[in-house]
Amino acid sequence: MYxxxxxxxxxxxxxxxxxxxxxxxxxxRYVVQKVLALREEGxxxxxxxxxxxxxxxSFDLEIELTKANIPFMKFGGFKFIxxxxxxxxxxxxxxxxxxRDVVSWNRILLLIDGVGPRTAEKVIDDILKKRVRGAEPDxxxxxxxxxxxxxxxxxxxxxxxxxxxxxLFDVLKHVAKPSVAPAEKTYQILQYYEPMLKTRYDDHxxxxxxxxxxxxITERYQDVGSLLTDLALEPPNExxxxxxxxxxxxxxxxxxxxxxxxxLEWHSVFVIYALEGRFPTMRSVGSDxxxxxxxxxxxxxxxxxxxxxxxxxxxxxxxxxxxMILTKPSRFIQGIGEHLLEPxxxx
Amino acid sequence: MKKFTLKQLPTDHLHLVQPQHLxxxxxxxxxxxxYEAVTSVDGPHLIIAGAGTGKTRTIVFRVSYLIELGxxxxxxxxxxxxxxxxxxxxxxxxxxxxxxxxxxxGGTFHSFANGILRKYAGQLGYDAxxxxxxxxxxxxxxxxxxxxxxFDTKERRFPRKEAxxxxxxRCLNTLTPLKELLALDYPNYLEQEADIQAVxxxxxxxKKQHNLMDYDDLxxxxxxxxKQNEPVRAVLSDKYKYIMVxxxxxxxxxxxxxxxxxxxxHRNIMVVGDDAQCIYSFRxxxxxxxxxxxxxxxxxxxxKLEENFRSTQPILNLANEILKxxx
Ligand SMILES: Nc1ncnc2c1ncn2[C@@H]1O[C@H](COP(=O)(O)OP(=O)(O)OP(=O)(O)O)[C@@H](O)[C@H]1O
Ligand SMILES: [Mg+2]
Numbered sequence: 001m002y003x004x005x006x007x008x009x010x011x012x013x014x015x016x017x018x019x020x021x022x023x024x025x026x027x028x029r030y031v032v033q034k035v036l037a038l039r040e041e042g043x044x045x046x047x048x049x050x051x052x053x054x055x056x057x058s059f060d061l062e063i064e065l066t067k068a069n070i071p072f073m074k075f076g077g078f079k080f081i082x083x084x085x086x087x088x089x090x091x092x093x094x095x096x097x098x099x100r101d102v103v104s105w106n107r108i109l110l111l112i113d114g115v116g117p118r119t120a121e122k123v124i125d126d127i128l129k130k131r132v133r134g135a136e137p138d139x140x141x142x143x144x145x146x147x148x149x150x151x152x153x154x155x156x157x158x159x160x161x162x163x164x165x166x167x168l169f170d171v172l173k174h175v176a177k178p179s180v181a182p183a184e185k186t187y188q189i190l191q192y193y194e195p196m197l198k199t200r201y202d203d204h205x206x207x208x209x210x211x212x213x214x215x216x217i218t219e220r221y222q223d224v225g226s227l228l229t230d231l232a233l234e235p236p237n238e239x240x241x242x243x244x245x246x247x248x249x250x251x252x253x254x255x256x257x258x259x260x261x262x263x264l265e266w267h268s269v270f271v272i273y274a275l276e277g278r279f280p281t282m283r284s285v286g287s288d289x290x291x292x293x294x295x296x297x298x299x300x301x302x303x304x305x306x307x308x309x310x311x312x313x314x315x316x317x318x319x320x321x322x323x324m325i326l327t328k329p330s331r332f333i334q335g336i337g338e339h340l341l342e343p344x345x346x347x
Numbered sequence: 348m349k350k351f352t353l354k355q356l357p358t359d360h361l362h363l364v365q366p367q368h369l370x371x372x373x374x375x376x377x378x379x380x381x382y383e384a385v386t387s388v389d390g391p392h393l394i395i396a397g398a399g400t401g402k403t404r405t406i407v408f409r410v411s412y413l414i415e416l417g418x419x420x421x422x423x424x425x426x427x428x429x430x431x432x433x434x435x436x437x438x439x440x441x442x443x444x445x446x447x448x449x450x451x452x453g454g455t456f457h458s459f460a461n462g463i464l465r466k467y468a469g470q471l472g473y474d475a476x477x478x479x480x481x482x483x484x485x486x487x488x489x490x491x492x493x494x495x496x497x498f499d500t501k502e503r504r505f506p507r508k509e510a511x512x513x514x515x516x517r518c519l520n521t522l523t524p525l526k527e528l529l530a531l532d533y534p535n536y537l538e539q540e541a542d543i544q545a546v547x548x549x550x551x552x553x554k555k556q557h558n559l560m561d562y563d564d565l566x567x568x569x570x571x572x573x574k575q576n577e578p579v580r581a582v583l584s585d586k587y588k589y590i591m592v593x594x595x596x597x598x599x600x601x602x603x604x605x606x607x608x609x610x611x612x613h614r615n616i617m618v619v620g621d622d623a624q625c626i627y628s629f630r631x632x633x634x635x636x637x638x639x640x641x642x643x644x645x646x647x648x649x650x651k652l653e654e655n656f657r658s659t660q661p662i663l664n665l666a667n668e669i670l671k672x673x674x
Contacts, residue, residue: 006397006655006663013659082481098478100557103488225465225476232479233458234430259626263403263432263594265657293628295673300624302666303398309662332669340665 006303016302016309018274018333021346027314028064030346031270034310035070035253038268045070047267049254051301053279053294057272058255065253076257081231085197085207086214090231092189096176097224099127099154111196112164123165130157167192182227186218258301269305271298274333275313277326282319291331298332311341369415371443377401377408384617384650385409388416388589391610391644392617395637398666399657402619406591407436409617410451411444413589424587424609425453428594436593452587456602457562460569463583464560470576471568477558485561486512492549498542506536506543515547519563520599520631566601573608584612595620595640599631607643614644623670 021027035048052058055076065072080086088111091104102124109120155176158169171192175185190211197204197211221227254266273279280294302309311333317326328334333341374382381401384394385408396402406425413423427433433453440448452459461479468475480488490508498505506514510533518525525544529537536543554560560568573580590610592598595618598606610616622634641647655663 004397004651004653005667006399006658007653008655008658008660008663010656010659013661015661016665082483094478098474098476098558101478101559102557103480103484103559104478106487228478229458229461232481233455233461262428262597262624262626265399290629292673293626295669296623297626299666299669300398300626302662302669303624303658305662306657307659309665332672336665336668340661340668 013307015340015342016305016311017344018329018336018341019310019312019344019346020329021312021314023316024060024314025064026346027272027312028061030312031061031272032064032068032070034270036068038308043267045072045251045253048269049256049261049264049266049304050270050272051256051258051261051304052272053258053281053297055257057278061272062255070253071251072253072255074255076260080210080213083207083210085201086210088193088196089186089189089211089214090228092172092193093182093185093224093228096172096185097228102128108168109165111193111200112168114162114164119165123161127158130154182221182224183215183218185224186215190215258297261304262300265304265306267306268308269301269310271301271309271311273313274298274311274330275315275317275326276328276330276334277319277322277324278317279330280332282322295332298330369412371408371411371415373408373412377405378652378654380650380652381405381408385412387648388413389615391614391640391647392650393637393640393644393647394617394619394650394652395621396650396652397621397655398624399655400652401654401656402621402652403436403593404656405652406593406617406619407439407443409591410436410440410448414440414444414447414451418589420447420450421452422586422588423451424459424590425451426456426459426590426592426606427453428455428597430454430458432593456598456605457565460565460605464565464568464572467572467576467579470572470579472555473560473568474558477560479565480554480559480561482512482562488553488559489515489546489550492546492553496546496549498546503539504535505539506533511543511546514543515550516563517631519567520601521633522600563601566605570601570604570608573605580608580611584609588613589615589617591617591619593619594624596622596625596634596637597627597632598636599633600636603636603643616644 019027019030021030031050035045038048039045050058050061050072055074058074062072062074081090088107091107094101094104095108105124105127106120109115109123110117115123155169155173158173159166161169171188174180175188180188197207201207217231218227221230254261258271277285279298280291284290284294302311313329315327318324319326373385377385378401381404384392384405388409394402394405410423410425414420425433425436427436433455437449437451437453440451454462464471464473464477465475468477486508489511493499493505493508493511514525514528514533517523517528525547526537526540529540529543554564573583587609590606592606597620606616606618618637618640620637622637625632625634628634641649658666
């Protein structure tokens, strides 16, 4: 390793703290109260971050933050784009862009009432056989870069299917026109998709909000191609379900996985769930290499802090997978002297 | 008759700008090691340094410095781990200097590769409007092929789609032969190596046939394009004259290959990282990229930054202690 010990010419600064709480909820309440106290001292919410090893570790805290009316944004972990309903919407746009995208065809055909895998396969076979009129004699769809006029002509060919399937093609035919902007395409498709959303998901109201957010995102785009690329490569991080909308002054607290916090810095940083079995994870402890990667993660987490670093862990966490009760602080901080890390307990 | 012989002027007129004509006081804003890294613009550079020592800040100032020297913004290429991070660096450089810094080429390896591949898709047997499969889509396709090839009904247990995807992805990202990975992680499937390989071949064909790429394809096809196609490689190397990569400790071998190929003409490449912060090796990133950079580019200048500008000493003491206790 090239590693050198870190030093600074900055003077002063208080000791990092290691705070143990009797249980998860006490840890959450501690963090909420400490955040509010720091804010009173003049540290804006934007200068504070709560970091954790895995995305699910902040769920309880999120509830307490909401109760305390503290706006936050969560980064990392679960992605909005990975939710089934958003993937459905994306699939419609994908076949518009690339009519050979069999994966998406399959998805949207199976959403139709009365269409099973066999029917879907038949329709797809048929789709793949259709050619673009006016394109090269043997050119399958898309070849020759699938210019937009060719593509809209292409969509005119789908006419004699059973009512349910035909409905899908009629929508696609309509929105495939190059003159229809991505946001309008999305809107039309959403009208078509809505009844399926309702029958498929009990929590369709919540999901509907995600789709509204999706609709908003599409407004920013001129063409479906770049919309799809951005969604695939740089998806918006959070599902609306997980986000408290930021307050009016754009003041919000950051909740983030450590992976998503890399390169960044805050005045005050909390590392929660520094609990053996959670950080390092249960799964990693079998392998030295993996434990070392977890250690580097802890190093990344701690080095995000400018002025205050507070590490917390709850005791008495039941781990379902192993049937064990987790009680010990993370091995990465266990036994570190009080001259480096000041022990605290929440009561 | 007297003759006047025209001199061959350097294309970028780089060294024609005098330091006193620069808008920004680079010397005042940076410490000597950072200043050195910002102002020596030609040839390979490796900045290796701990957290908070100003690595990213050095890149930001270097972008601004290059632009001040008259380098065309689009020929500066800045690659990093998220587009957000790339935008943030461009934004900071723009505040520092001016909006020209927003016009540099930048983004993640994947988004950069995507842009290039849209343009040259035809060279690889793809159309420009290919769509991108996410991991679950990719697994579904693999599953379909697995079923079609009747591996779901053989007497012998065959790896599931998740395991297959994981295997293929790691083969590509770590450039490890399938056999080796099998021996390491799935020894009970070792005998079926040929079949596993066959499913992969069919998977690759299927994607091409349907104009689909998965995430790994973006990088792999980019390398393929650069390797196979000498003229394209030359065009791109001419286009991206100054390449910088932040968080280099979290790149994988394919990404290192992309960088090497792109820089082949000019070798103006600066990579920046901290081996103690490598946190993506579960996805195939490897600190060997950073460690072997000096061998790969024998004449590279190594810059070490030692002073932390971010945290108080008590925080750094704890961070040092955490690393020191490593086994
Ligand atoms: N020479 C300097 N003078 C003043 N401040 C500096 C200097 N160099 C860096 N800084 C400040 O120190 C902080 C850390 O810098 P930066 O984020 O560039 O470090 P880094 O090495 O990239 O960190 P990481 O390893 O976490 O990515 C920033 O706030 C930056 O503005
Ligand atoms: Mg950095």
